[in-house]
Amino acid sequence: MPAPTTRSRLIPAPRLLQERPGEPFVVTASTAVTVGTGSAEVALAVLTAETLSRWSGTTVEVRYREVAEPAQAGDVALLVDPALGAEQYRLDVATDRVEIAAGSPDGLRNGVATLLQVMHPLDGSFAAWPVHVEDEPVHAWRGLSVDVARHFFGPEDLRVVVGLMSGYKLNVLHLHLSDDQGWRLQIPSRPGLTERSGSTAVDGDPGGYFTTEEFEALVAYAAVRGVRVVPEIDVPGHVNAALHAYGELTPSGEPTEEYTGIDVGFSRLHADLPATEPFLRDVFGDVAAVTPGEYVHIGGDEVPTMDPGEYARLVAMASDAVRAAGKQVVGWQEIATTPVEPGTVVQFWDPRMDPAPLVAAAKAGARLLMSPGSRAYLDMKYDASTPLGLEWAGHIELRDAYEWEPTALVPGLPEGSVIGVEATVWTETLRGLDDLMTMLLPRLAAVAEVAWTPRERRDWDDFAARVAAHGAYWDAEGLAWYPSPQVDWAVDLT
Ligand code: TNX
Numbered sequence: 170m171p172a173p174t175t176r177s178r179l180i181p182a183p184r185l186l187q188e189r190p191g192e193p194f195v196v197t198a199s200t201a202v203t204v205g206t207g208s209a210e211v212a213l214a215v216l217t218a219e220t221l222s223r224w225s226g227t228t229v230e231v232r233y234r235e236v237a238e239p240a241q242a243g244d245v246a247l248l249v250d251p252a253l254g255a256e257q258y259r260l261d262v263a264t265d266r267v268e269i270a271a272g273s274p275d276g277l278r279n280g281v282a283t284l285l286q287v288m289h290p291l292d293g294s295f296a297a298w299p300v301h302v303e304d305e306p307v308h309a310w311r312g313l314s315v316d317v318a319r320h321f322f323g324p325e326d327l328r329v330v331v332g333l334m335s336g337y338k339l340n341v342l343h344l345h346l347s348d349d350q351g352w353r354l355q356i357p358s359r360p361g362l363t364e365r366s367g368s369t370a371v372d373g374d375p376g377g378y379f380t381t382e383e384f385e386a387l388v389a390y391a392a393v394r395g396v397r398v399v400p401e402i403d404v405p406g407h408v409n410a411a412l413h414a415y416g417e418l419t420p421s422g423e424p425t426e427e428y429t430g431i432d433v434g435f436s437r438l439h440a441d442l443p444a445t446e447p448f449l450r451d452v453f454g455d456v457a458a459v460t461p462g463e464y465v466h467i468g469g470d471e472v473p474t475m476d477p478g479e480y481a482r483l484v485a486m487a488s489d490a491v492r493a494a495g496k497q498v499v500g501w502q503e504i505a506t507t508p509v510e511p512g513t514v515v516q517f518w519d520p521r522m523d524p525a526p527l528v529a530a531a532k533a534g535a536r537l538l539m540s541p542g543s544r545a546y547l548d549m550k551y552d553a554s555t556p557l558g559l560e561w562a563g564h565i566e567l568r569d570a571y572e573w574e575p576t577a578l579v580p581g582l583p584e585g586s587v588i589g590v591e592a593t594v595w596t597e598t599l600r601g602l603d604d605l606m607t608m609l610l611p612r613l614a615a616v617a618e619v620a621w622t623p624r625e626r627r628d629w630d631d632f633a634a635r636v637a638a639h640g641a642y643w644d645a646e647g648l649a650w651y652p653s654p655q656v657d658w659a660v661d662l663t
Contacts, residue, residue: 178638179286180614181338181621182631189299192264196225196288196295199243201232207249209274212393214247217281221245224288225295240268245284247277257305260284262297275340278395279304282338308575310514310538310589311620312341312399313613315605316548318348318410319431320370320596321377322605324387329602331387333609333648335394337617342391343399343466343499343591346379346456349409349428349436353378354400354459358451359415366410369427371597384459392461399499400456403468404449405475405483409436417444431597434473440482450490457494464514465491470501481507488513499538505530514538514588517579518546520562524579531586539575540591547612548595551651557598558608567653571615571632574624590620603649610643610650611636633657 179186200221204214214231221229229245240246245267253259253272258280261268269280283304287297313334315322322330331342346353352366355378367378379387388398408418409428416424420439428436438445457465467487472480484507488498492510499514505526509515511534517527518540531537540546542562549565550558576587592613599605614636618627637660643650652658 178635179283180632180635180639181618182626182635183283183302183304184623184626185301185303187301189263189301191299193291193296193298194262194264194267195291196221196227196229197243198227200225200227200245201230201243202245202247203232203234203240204247205234205237205249207274210247210249210277213274213278213281216393217245217247220285221295224290227294240266242266245269247271247281249273249277254305256309258283258302260300260302260304262287262300264299267297275395276305278335279306279338282336285336306338306621307623308587308589308620310341310591311339311617312343312538312589312591313339313609314343314345314401314540314591314593316345316348316593316595316597317353318345318351318403318596320374320600321351321353322596322602323377324379324383326602326605327387328390329648330605330609331391331394331396333613334396337614338395338621339613339617340395340397341399341589341591342396343401343593345401345403345468345595347402347410348407349433350430351376351378352410352414354384354402354456355380356452356455357381358455359448361414362411362452365414365424366427369410369413369429371429371431373429374600381455381459388459388461397462397464398460399462399464399466400460401466401468401499402452402456403470404487405438405440405480406434406436406470406472407468408438411438411448412436415444415448418442418448434471437472437475438483440479440486445483446486449486450493453487453490453496454494457491457496460496463497464499465494465496466499466516467491467504468501469504470518471503477506502527505535509533509535511535516540516591518542518593520578524581527579528581531582535586536588537579537582537586538589538591539578539587540593541573541578544570544573545590545592545616546595547592547608547616548597548599551653555651557604559595559597565612567611567615567633567636567655568629570612571619571627572629573619575619590616592616606643606649607651610648611639611653611656614639 250270255273258271370376412425
């Protein structure tokens with residue numbers, strides 16, 4: 170029976186992979202995940218043992234090592250090795266043991282993700298062919314942004330998204346938590362935001378929102394899986410949900426009507442209203458309080474009617490509020506037209522805009538996160554016949570989502586200013602998890618490889634052959650996906 174080669178399946182492609190001779194490592198009743206006593210390593214070991222148990226139908230235990238010792242027969246050993254970089258790992262699968270060494274728990278998690286991808290069903294259990302992998306990512310920020318404002322996606326859906334992300338070594342979940350159509354995170358200092366704007370959504374569909382407790386639970390669930398949550402409150406445009414909840418934010422003092430259409434660019438804050446700055450301080454303070462991560466996203470996109478001076482004042486107010494709460498600022502690329510502080514993360518999205526301010530911001534110390542609309546906007550239709558999605562940035566077939574280089578998008582950027590890659594999925598047309606997954610899969614796997622794998626190791630034909638094996642996995646997980654005609658999905662993995 171021909172076994173699938175490990176080479177044919179791994180996404181993202183690792184830097185070095187050598188297949189070794191010998192019989193496969195099989196999960197049995199004597200398999201144990203062994204680990205040191207650091208809390209992050211232990212949480213990872215427990216999760217790994219759970220996954221191996223579920224897949225193999227055998228109970229895999231966790232064993233703690235008080236002192237560092239080499240892997241014994243039967244072990245899946247997780248070892249922290251300070252000689253390796255934080256996200257770097259080494260995976261060795263031998264017939265009788267597995268060893269994963271990494272510079273930190275994040276690196277160990279990367280190694281586990283690779284191990285799980287090289288496993289396959291064998292004789293009623295799960296097995297991995299002997300292999301040696303040495304690997305580390307090109308980019309530190311490998312993200313997915315999900316718009317939970319146009320249509321609401323709650324904790325259950327987002328746990329599925331987080332699971333999928335961690336399998337592809339994506340480590341940032343950016344949540345677009347507010348927009349014209351709805352407000353999705355409870356803000357204790359401004360309860361009206363979710364009370365009055367939590368239940369609306371595009372087309373009058375049901376809305377919803379995260380209580381602070383639900384949000385914190387999701388953040389913790391994601392953290393164990395190596396995914397940091399970056400919350401976005403979009404200002405100074407895209408704010409009708411806020412104006413509907415608090416009339417003091419409008420010049421007339423009257424709240425606006427709720428909005429359930431999908432136009433952009435009509436709502437805005439006002440720098441001169443006395444309520445505006447305290448609103449920003451309260452909201453970003455409360456958002457920061459439920460965010461253990463370093464970053465809070467202030468939005469900043471698409472406010473075409475505002476004069477540049479007022480726009481810059483409002484971006485500065487929001488940025489100051491974020492920094493006062495101890496967090497670093499992330500914003501859409503338009504904020505680069507204002508003076509941004511060094512270290513600010515500027516998110517490129519619209520290739521139609523003049524790149525000069527981005528280059529200037531990067532030269533002044535900003536870091537760039539690459540989300541090009543025509544490659545990484547996974548709410549774009551695959552082709553003209555895709556029933557879901559939008560088309561403003563064109564159609565994005567799988568190959569389009571794969572064949573691009575993030576550091577080459579904006580000419581003239583200083584070396585090292587690109588910190589990463591983020592896919593986005595906007596939900597004007599997407600209702601429910603199946604719609605979301607149909608747009609994400611298979612393209613999310615492509616963007617994940619762009620974010621992880623060096624350019625010289627990426628090859629479309631090779632990717633297409635590997636991704637073909639993932640369809641069966643998505644089916645097994647019950648995930649909806651789009652069978653792109655660019656791939657021969659009919660691979661036999663038995
Ligand atoms: C542009 S990306 C937007 C969103 C839309 C999206 C639809 C960005 C910063 N703004 O408001 O939902 O296009 O693809």
